[in-house]
Amino acid sequence: MEIKALTPDQYIEQLPEERIEVFSRLRQLLKEKLPKGFEETMSYGMIGFVVPHSIFPSGYHCDPKLPLPFISLASQKNAISLYHSGIYADPELLNWFVQEYPKHCKTKLDMGKSCIRFKKMNDIPFDLIAELAQKLTPEEWIARYQAALKK
Numbered sequence: 001m002e003i004k005a006l007t008p009d010q011y012i013e014q015l016p017e018e019r020i021e022v023f024s025r026l027r028q029l030l031k032e033k034l035p036k037g038f039e040e041t042m043s044y045g046m047i048g049f050v051v052p053h054s055i056f057p058s059g060y061h062c063d064p065k066l067p068l069p070f071i072s073l074a075s076q077k078n079a080i081s082l083y084h085s086g087i088y089a090d091p092e093l094l095n096w097f098v099q100e101y102p103k104h105c106k107t108k109l110d111m112g113k114s115c116i117r118f119k120k121m122n123d124i125p126f127d128l129i130a131e132l133a134q135k136l137t138p139e140e141w142i143a144r145y146q147a148a149l150k151k
Contacts, residue, residue: 003075012024049071051070
């Protein structure tokens with residue numbers, strides 16, 4: 001499921017009707033809970049929350065013209081996916097999330113390296129996602145990102 005949109009609002013307008021409410025709620029949650037400094041944008045065809053060049057001028061190492069990605073939200077064929085780069089780069093954060101997930105959700109965690117997939121729209125752990133969103137400031141994310149690049 002590829003959505004071509006220039007803005008987050010355009011992205012949401014193109015979602016299937018049954019996903020709009022849940023997707024919008026996740027987006028709003030991220031906008032409210034992410035620490036100050038992250039910016040909402042379109043990134044890789046998804047709604048992204050990034051560290052802008054004004055805070056991290058070096059940008060993303062794969063393409064320095066792009067801001068440093070942190071969290072992305074996508075509607076895919078069978079799920080809503082949340083991509084969290086911090087989980088990928090920080091084993092302690094990953095372990096925390098994996099241990100907390102069963103306390104908030106009845107379904108089994110469906111996760112890749114940084115991708116958390118939600119196939120059941122009525123079983124998304126919004127409180128846990130809110131807590132996860134608050135775990136790293138842009139400055140902390142930059143430090144972890146740079147440390148991971150050095151390895």
